[in-house]
Amino acid sequence: MIIDFNLIVEYFPVLLQGLMVTLQIAAIGCFIGLVLGTILALMQTSTSKLLRTLVTSYVIIIRGTPMLIQILGAYFLLPQIGIYISALWTAIIAIGLNSAAYISQVIRSGISSIGAGQIEAAKVLGFSTRTTIRYIILPQALRTTLPALGNEFVTLIKDSALASTISVPELTKQASFIKSKTFDAITVYFAVAVLYLMLTSTVSLFIAYLEKRMNYHAQD
Amino acid sequence: MLKIDGISKSFNNKKVLNNISLTVKSGEIALFLGASGVGKSTLLRILNNLETVNSGTLSLHGKPLDLATINTTHTVGMVFQHFNLFDHLTVEENITLPLEQVLKKSAPDAKKIAHDLLTHYNLLDNKNKYASQLSGGQKQRLAIARALALQPKIICLDEPTSALDPVLTSYVANNIQQLAQEGYIVLVATHDTDLLAKLNCTIYLMSEGSIVETAQSEDLKNNPQQFPRLKKFIAGHE
Numbered sequence: 001m002i003i004d005f006n007l008i009v010e011y012f013p014v015l016l017q018g019l020m021v022t023l024q025i026a027a028i029g030c031f032i033g034l035v036l037g038t039i040l041a042l043m044q045t046s047t048s049k050l051l052r053t054l055v056t057s058y059v060i061i062i063r064g065t066p067m068l069i070q071i072l073g074a075y076f077l078l079p080q081i082g083i084y085i086s087a088l089w090t091a092i093i094a095i096g097l098n099s100a101a102y103i104s105q106v107i108r109s110g111i112s113s114i115g116a117g118q119i120e121a122a123k124v125l126g127f128s129t130r131t132t133i134r135y136i137i138l139p140q141a142l143r144t145t146l147p148a149l150g151n152e153f154v155t156l157i158k159d160s161a162l163a164s165t166i167s168v169p170e171l172t173k174q175a176s177f178i179k180s181k182t183f184d185a186i187t188v189y190f191a192v193a194v195l196y197l198m199l200t201s202t203v204s205l206f207i208a209y210l211e212k213r214m215n216y217h218a219q220d
Numbered sequence: 221m222l223k224i225d226g227i228s229k230s231f232n233n234k235k236v237l238n239n240i241s242l243t244v245k246s247g248e249i250a251l252f253l254g255a256s257g258v259g260k261s262t263l264l265r266i267l268n269n270l271e272t273v274n275s276g277t278l279s280l281h282g283k284p285l286d287l288a289t290i291n292t293t294h295t296v297g298m299v300f301q302h303f304n305l306f307d308h309l310t311v312e313e314n315i316t317l318p319l320e321q322v323l324k325k326s327a328p329d330a331k332k333i334a335h336d337l338l339t340h341y342n343l344l345d346n347k348n349k350y351a352s353q354l355s356g357g358q359k360q361r362l363a364i365a366r367a368l369a370l371q372p373k374i375i376c377l378d379e380p381t382s383a384l385d386p387v388l389t390s391y392v393a394n395n396i397q398q399l400a401q402e403g404y405i406v407l408v409a410t411h412d413t414d415l416l417a418k419l420n421c422t423i424y425l426m427s428e429g430s431i432v433e434t435a436q437s438e439d440l441k442n443n444p445q446q447f448p449r450l451k452k453f454i455a456g457h458e
Contacts, residue, residue, distance in 0.1 A: 121304035124268045125318040125370065126291045135317060140308050216308050216350035 004187045011178045011188075018174030019195055025092050025160040025170060026199065030153050032096025037103025041141075042133065044104065045111050055104065062101035068162050070094050075166040091163035091170075099156045106148045110141030143214045150207030154200045161196075171195060221245045222285075222374055222405045227276030229262055229429075236262050238429040240276070246373070249396065249406040249421035251437075253413075253453065258426040260409035261301075264376040267407065268298045280373060294322070297367030301379040303359045307352035311343055311362055314351050315369045323370065337365040356384045357391065364395060374405040381412045393418035413454045417441075425450050 008015075044055040062070070074094040078085065085093075114137055122132040142149070164173035175192040179185045222244045229237040236259040244250040252260035265271045267278070269290045278285040280295065290296055306314050312334050319330035338344045341361040346354060351362060360380065367375055380392050393415055400406050400420075410416065416423060416437070423440060425433040425447075433449040444451045 115304075117300060117302060117304035118306065120270055121298075121300065121306070123270065123291055124296075124298045125366070126294055126322045127318070131321045135321065136306060143308060214308075216352055 002186050003190050004184055007182060007184055007187050008191045011182075014174050014178060015171065015191060015195065018169060018171035018192075019199075021088065021168065021170040022157070022160050022172075022196075022199070025088070025095060025163055025168070026153075026157045028092045029095040029099055029156050029160065032093070033099030033103045033152065033156060034149070036096065036100035038107055038138065040100060040104035041107035041111055044108050059101045059105060062098055067095070067098050067159055068165060070098055071162050071166060087166045087168050088163070091160070091166060091168045095156060095160060095163070098159075099152060102155075103149065103152050106145045106152060107141055109148075110143075110145035111137055113144055114140050143216075146207060146211050146214065150204060153203050153207070157199050157203065158196060221281055223279045224263075225277045225279070227263065227266065227278075228274050229259070229266060229271065230274055236429050237266075240429075240431060242424065242431065242434075244405050244407065244422070246405055247400050247403050249400045249408060249419055251416060251419060251421045251423050252407070252409045252426055253411065253416060253423055253450075254426035255411055259429040260426050261378050264298070264378050264407060264409050267296050267374065267376055270298075294370040294372055295374060297370065297372035297375040299360065299363045299367055299375065299377040299380060302383055303363040305351035305354075305359055305362060305366070307350060310348050310350055311354065312338065312347040314362060314366050318366065319369055333369060337369055341365045357388050360384065360392065361395065364399070372404070374407065375399055376407045376409075378409050379411070380408060381410065381415050386414070389414045390418055416454075423450065425453060 040055045040058065043051040046052065071091055071094045074090050075087065078090060118136055118140070119132065122136050127136070160170060161172040163170050164176065167173065169177075171192055175188045179188045182188070224243070225241050227237055227240040228235065240259075240263060242250065252263060254260050262271055266273050266287070267290070269287050273287060278287065285295065306317065309317060312331070315334040315337060316327070316330040319325040319333055320327060325333070334347070335344070338347050341364065343354075343358060343361055343365065346358065351359065354362060360383075364375075364377075377396060380396065381389050384392065389412070396406060396408060397419060406421075408415075408419075408421070419437060421437050423435045423437060424431045425435075427449075433447055435447045435450055440447055440450055444454075
């Protein structure tokens with residue numbers, strides 16, 4: 001048997017510790033990505049040319065460089081400029097900022113898909129810009145982009161493995177630790193892959209459930 | 221009484237409204253008739269601050285109307301051609317959201333007002349459906365109810381029959397006539413001569429941004445020969 005299940009059981013507590021760290025990176029990273037991505041999308045659809053240019057530049061830089069370099073860059077650069085945070089938080093912030101660039105483009109497409117008629121109806125009813133964004137634009141933009149947002153969250157979970165490069169004890173890092181002790185790479189990476197798959201499937205199922213719940217076009 | 225005085229509007233040097241002046245009393249319907257592109261919808265959009273105006277003034281009951289604040293003072297209600305309902309909200313929420321967010325009503329007060337309006341417009345059974353799930357006629361009733369919730373003095377309907385089945389025309393006409401009976405100043409933009417035939421209104425025939433002929437619907441019915449241009453327009457569209 002290629003897979004040694006006894007080894008998985010023996011090291012399960014270590015894997016679980018790694019899983020918890022991965023969950024932490026994923027959850028906070030998604031939160032940063034969604035909140036900052038939404039703000040960036042609103043900036044990019046605003047009338048201010050300066051704001052639009054700022055967001056466009058940010059997106060070009062983040063999307064145009066490898067996330068690995070961004071994580072390593074943050075890890076080595078932050079202490080140089082006097083910011084001392086843990087490797088875990090460095091990874092969370094780097095991954096969150098990276099994800100925000102992608103998510104902003106997803107949400108921007110959702111905002112653009114909202115008909116001018118919706119904005120006009122809100123204006124005629126006397127809604128402030130803030131009320132229009134909160135109650136009319138964002139709920140519809142998030143609903144239409146939900147499947148694409150789900151993709152971004154799944155990508156983020158998998159990309160959190162890159163945090164292992166700056167010694168964050170997440171799932172992948174724990175896996176290499178177990179591998180170096182046991183030399184059973186196949187078993188360890190199999191177990192880790194299954195754990196990642198469980199995480200990403202849970203997110204996908206949850207998004208599918210939300211999609212169904214928020215489908216206001218369905219006839220009952 | 222709504223007084224429109226010398227309204228003009230150009231888009232890129234093309235005049236779409238040329239010195240439009242008229243008055244509409246409370247309880248009256250002013251119907252702007254014309255082919256598409258004659259400026260009738262633009263006039264309604266100006267009244268709702270969806271377009272700016274190049275010159276001209278407006279007054280309501282003798283007081284000047286400031287177009288810049290017309291939305292926040294809820295003077296005018298608009299029923300759009302395609303209704304522009306908030307599809308992601310329920311029928312009830314389409315009415316309670318503006319009441320709560322704009323008029324700052326409490327949730328129970330907003331629900332009470334929505335309940336009365338939905339009863340009046342025969343939509344109460346559908347209050348928990350999403351707006352997108354309604355039929356065309358129901359959507360229009362909800363659009364009217366949503367506009368009325370903010371208690372405007374003037375209500376505008378842009379092409380009220382064009383998005384609906386022609387069999388509903390009488391029914392739409394009844395709804396519009398009822399608005400006038402309730403004392404609103406009603407402005408309708410349409411090219412639908414069937415709708416015109418079913419309303420008791422003042423007709424303003426528009427062509428290239430100007431009002432070219434005016435008639436009371438009764439007079440037009442009894443003496444069509446007095447209104448050659450209207451007669452021609454109606455004949456051309458039958």
